[in-house]
Amino acid sequence: MRQSQLFTKTLREAPADAVAVSHMLLIRGGFISQLSSGIYSFLPLGFRVLKNIENYIRKELEKIGVFEVSMPILHPAEVWQKTGRWHEIGEELWKIKGRQGEDLVLSMTHEEVIAEMASNFISTYRELPLVLNQFQIKFRDEERPRGGLLRLKEFIMQDAYSFDKSEKDLDETYHKFYEAYLKIFKGLDLNAVPVKALSGIMGGAESHEFMLPAKIGEDKISFCEKCGYAANIETINEKTCSKCGSLLQQQRAIELGHIFKLGVKYSEPFNIYFEDEDGLKKLAVMGSYGIGLDRLIAAIVEVHSDEKGIIWPLVAAPFKIHLVELSGKGNLEVKNESEKIYRDLTAKGVEVLYDDRSDKTAGEKFADADLIGCPVRVVVSNKTLDRQSVEVKKRNEKEAELVPLDKVVASMI
RNA sequence: CAGGCUGUAGUGUAACGGUAACACGCACCGUUCGGGUCGGUGAGACUCCGGGUUCAAAUCCCGGCAGCCUGACCA
Numbered sequence: 001m002r003q004s005q006l007f008t009k010t011l012r013e014a015p016a017d018a019v020a021v022s023h024m025l026l027i028r029g030g031f032i033s034q035l036s037s038g039i040y041s042f043l044p045l046g047f048r049v050l051k052n053i054e055n056y057i058r059k060e061l062e063k064i065g066v067f068e069v070s071m072p073i074l075h076p077a078e079v080w081q082k083t084g085r086w087h088e089i090g091e092e093l094w095k096i097k098g099r100q101g102e103d104l105v106l107s108m109t110h111e112e113v114i115a116e117m118a119s120n121f122i123s124t125y126r127e128l129p130l131v132l133n134q135f136q137i138k139f140r141d142e143e144r145p146r147g148g149l150l151r152l153k154e155f156i157m158q159d160a161y162s163f164d165k166s167e168k169d170l171d172e173t174y175h176k177f178y179e180a181y182l183k184i185f186k187g188l189d190l191n192a193v194p195v196k197a198l199s200g201i202m203g204g205a206e207s208h209e210f211m212l213p214a215k216i217g218e219d220k221i222s223f224c225e226k227c228g229y230a231a232n233i234e235t236i237n238e239k240t241c242s243k244c245g246s247l248l249q250q251q252r253a254i255e256l257g258h259i260f261k262l263g264v265k266y267s268e269p270f271n272i273y274f275e276d277e278d279g280l281k282k283l284a285v286m287g288s289y290g291i292g293l294d295r296l297i298a299a300i301v302e303v304h305s306d307e308k309g310i311i312w313p314l315v316a317a318p319f320k321i322h323l324v325e326l327s328g329k330g331n332l333e334v335k336n337e338s339e340k341i342y343r344d345l346t347a348k349g350v351e352v353l354y355d356d357r358s359d360k361t362a363g364e365k366f367a368d369a370d371l372i373g374c375p376v377r378v379v380v381s382n383k384t385l386d387r388q389s390v391e392v393k394k395r396n397e398k399e400a401e402l403v404p405l406d407k408v409v410a411s412m413i
Numbered sequence: 414c415a416g417g418c419u420g421u422a423g424u425g426u427a428a429c430g431g432u433a434a435c436a437c438g439c440a441c442c443g444u445u446c447g448g449g450u451c452g453g454u455g456a457g458a459c460u461c462c463g464g465g466u467u468c469a470a471a472u473c474c475c476g477g478c479a480g481c482c483u484g485a486c487c488a
Contacts, residue, residue, distance in 0.1 A: 009438080014424085144486095151487080201487090290488060292487090293488085294488085328445085361447090366447075
């Protein structure tokens, strides 16, 4: 993509009301744009990040055998009344009226809808376990949205729902997600720690939250920096790590994901019965598993930035390579060589943001590249061409290196 | 929702109660070209909205609305 044509530009200063680092940088870099409190648009750069993360998570979850679906965000009140959550959940549940005066709910979560749907299809143990996944908008009428993307009224969630034959089978499915989530966060360079948690309005027996230690975090956890052990709700007052014995740190953390063993809380009201091997009718045992993608983006930026801007992990980066040409007004050789590299890399399927702007100085281009934070910056200038090469610098490293022109494309694939 | 803070151009900031200024950004001209070059010209604001006080309100008062921060809940 050519930066000269990119919608939206970077800002030198963050809006005065931005406090969170991620909020400031995402606004300054032109990733998001606020519509109102807790409601944001994704601009081209931000949308690419969102889609990259979504695709990454999708790939990882496909490995544990999920099927992807897409459920409505507009729900008839009846399904929410069936489980009692229509009344149980307070103001946070977004209720609206249809033109006939009928009550509707905006998708706060999808247990009800998936249970309603699954009840029509599950009939035998042979169909279990079943795991359905989606990436869908959630609406929550938050009392107080905050920190840019950290806490929103409307956000995208990866939410999966599992149906098992027994508690024991659910344990297995649950464990698969537990491991998959750890892997997903790790792949995004996030050191998230699982913490045993309360199930809250989701109900069910057991649940784990995946917490990322971060200054801006809203929750407190006891966390061992040595081995990654985190105290759960029962052991929150422990002083030392029960694994390695070192002192636990009280830390603020961001909740990135939450997994639940729901049991039969939803399968019961929706009659999700199946026939088991012995011909007996049994209730399917459910689990649910969710990650907030917008918050995930904010969290990445919170822990991966410096004073100059964002440092995206490879899988999240809007572009893998930021190609910067310093042709000034007239250096055709630099221009032509840059265009060629851009064409060649793009043809090979490499995602390149090409700073072809002719009205910007080198300093501005560098500042923007640092702010936007693509993992690799490639500079083409008369200086580098004198040596028949380009300059390659990783965003998370200090030193740049020269790469010969004839090896550039190959080295980037 | 309770408490607090703040609303001035796209962004950041000014303006004693005297009729809105500066920087960045944007447009144009020239200049410069490896870390936000320099100079010039120009466009851009019913000072959030509604009342009130006053000869006079961005400024003081009241009421709304909006945004942010602190709490609880959550991804």
